[in-house]
Structures are given as C-alpha cells and as structure tokens.
Amino acid sequence: MDFIDRLLLENRAWAQENRAYDPELFERLSAGQSPRVLWIGCADSRVPAEQICNAEPGELFVHRNIANVVAEGDSSRSVLEYAIEVLQVEHIVVCGHHRCGGIQAALSPQQTGLPHVDRHLEPIRQLRDAHVDTLHPLAERDRVTMLSELNVRAQIELLARLPLIKKAHEEQRGPTLHGMMYALESGQLRELVRWPPGSAHSFMASSAMALSE
Ligand SMILES: [Zn+2]
Known part of the structure; x- marks a missing residue:
C-alpha cells in the first residue's frame, strides 16, 4: 500500500x-482549545511531543523546528506570542534530545550547504564556540548531548529575557519555563532547568511524564 x-x-x-x-x-x-503547555521541541520524527507525554489532543500547543531553537524573526515568535497572550499557557517546555542531527551538524566545522538550515543553526554554532573548552575533551556522543543541554539552557535564558515573558510575569500570569532533555535510548524525559527557580510544576505531577532524576 x-x-x-x-x-x-x-x-x-x-x-x-x-x-x-x-x-x-x-x-x-x-x-x-485551552492547552496548559507550550512545547518547543525538535522536528526530529523520533521525538513526537504528544506521544512521549501521553498527552491528548488539546493538551499541548506545539512548535517544533530543527534543534528546538527560538530565534528572532522566525515563526517561533508568533507561536510564543499567541501561546502567552491568547492561550495564556501556564508552562513552556523547551525539549532537546540525545543524538540530535541539528546539534551534530552545528558541531561540524563544515556548513551543511543548505542555506536555510545553516542560518537556523548559526546560534548553536556560536554556543559551540563559546563552550569549546567544555565540549572539546568529550567523546562524540557526549559532546552532542552536552551541546544539546547547553542549547536547551540557552533557549530558557533567552525566553526568560523576552519582554513578552517578562511582562506576563509582572502581570502575575507568567508561564513557568522548563528545560528538558529526552533520551532516545530510554524514552524518558529529564528536567534540566526551571525558571523561575523553585516555581510550581503541577502539570508534571498530574501527567504521565517520567522523570529519571
Ligand atoms: Zn533534533
């Protein structure tokens, strides 16, 4: 067929x-729809947001692109604006994953030769250069995981500084930001970072998310 x-x-x-x-x-x-979570994940076919969280239609508002990047001028900004201003989501998850092809490409000294992809990966290449001393000694697979984690943390820091999110927090309706990593090898999610630190994360307690740590 x-x-x-x-x-x-x-x-x-x-x-x-x-x-x-x-x-x-x-x-x-x-x-x-009234989803409580905006999910920003990688476009990788092996990391389907709804399935890995056992979420029903209507529960997650989802934006996926290569290597889960929130960049100025791309469509992620319109998704963020709608999620915060109209849907008023309570949580934003940025989820990276092990063995990410976008991260592997950003680690390579060569460009991919695909102009849109190369432009999209540029912030991750800058992150790679800023953390070369941490990344260089690692074995290749660990280097990919480490840069994926650094990228997730960088996206959370970027989100926390956005005027859109600062304003929502000033008005006491701000979403909590969660940086997560997904292990392809085990199917498990792990939370790396949360902002503001110590904030509630009730959606995770009530969901089927498996946190390994
Ligand atoms: Zn990926």
Missing part, C-alpha cells in the same frame, strides 16, 4: 477508535 494511503487509512481508524471511546471528543475539540 502507498504510504500516504496508509496514513489516511490509519487516520480513519484513529478517528473511529476515539469516537467510540469518547463520543463527545471531536465536538469538544471543535469548540476551542
């Missing part, structure tokens, strides 16, 4: 199963 035909068939099966399990699901979803 053609792969696209298979996807369409699987979609019909999925819709029927969900309707059988919860007859009002699609009617409810049609009425609107």
Whole structure:
C-alpha cells in the first residue's frame, strides 16, 4: 500500500477508535482549545511531543523546528506570542534530545550547504564556540548531548529575557519555563532547568511524564 494511503487509512481508524471511546471528543475539540503547555521541541520524527507525554489532543500547543531553537524573526515568535497572550499557557517546555542531527551538524566545522538550515543553526554554532573548552575533551556522543543541554539552557535564558515573558510575569500570569532533555535510548524525559527557580510544576505531577532524576 502507498504510504500516504496508509496514513489516511490509519487516520480513519484513529478517528473511529476515539469516537467510540469518547463520543463527545471531536465536538469538544471543535469548540476551542485551552492547552496548559507550550512545547518547543525538535522536528526530529523520533521525538513526537504528544506521544512521549501521553498527552491528548488539546493538551499541548506545539512548535517544533530543527534543534528546538527560538530565534528572532522566525515563526517561533508568533507561536510564543499567541501561546502567552491568547492561550495564556501556564508552562513552556523547551525539549532537546540525545543524538540530535541539528546539534551534530552545528558541531561540524563544515556548513551543511543548505542555506536555510545553516542560518537556523548559526546560534548553536556560536554556543559551540563559546563552550569549546567544555565540549572539546568529550567523546562524540557526549559532546552532542552536552551541546544539546547547553542549547536547551540557552533557549530558557533567552525566553526568560523576552519582554513578552517578562511582562506576563509582572502581570502575575507568567508561564513557568522548563528545560528538558529526552533520551532516545530510554524514552524518558529529564528536567534540566526551571525558571523561575523553585516555581510550581503541577502539570508534571498530574501527567504521565517520567522523570529519571
Ligand atoms: Zn533534533
């Protein structure tokens, strides 16, 4: 069977199963969304946000791009603006992952030759150069993981400084920021950093997220 035909068939099966399990699901979803979490993750096909969190449709507002970068002038800013100003999400997760191809490319001294990809990866290359002493002694796989973690932390720091997020915090409606890493080898998420430090994270206590540490 053609792969696209298979996807369409699987979609019909999925819709029927969900309707059988919860007859009002699609009617409810049609009425609107109120997700509590904005998820900013990597576009990698092995890190599907909803599946790894066991989240239902309507629970996560999702933006994914190569190596989970929040950059000036790209579509992540419109997603952030809508999530904070209109949806008023309580949490923003930035999730990196082990063996990320975008991070591997950013570690290479050569450009990829793909102009859009190279432009997108430039902030990670700058991060690599700023942390060369930490990264250089590591074995290759550890170097990729370390730069992924540094990238997640850098994105959280960047988000915390954004006027949009500062304003939301001043108005007592600010989202808590969570930097996370996903291990492809175990399927587990781990929280690296939270901002503001010590803030509540009730959504994780009530979700199926598995935290290894
Ligand atoms: Zn990736």
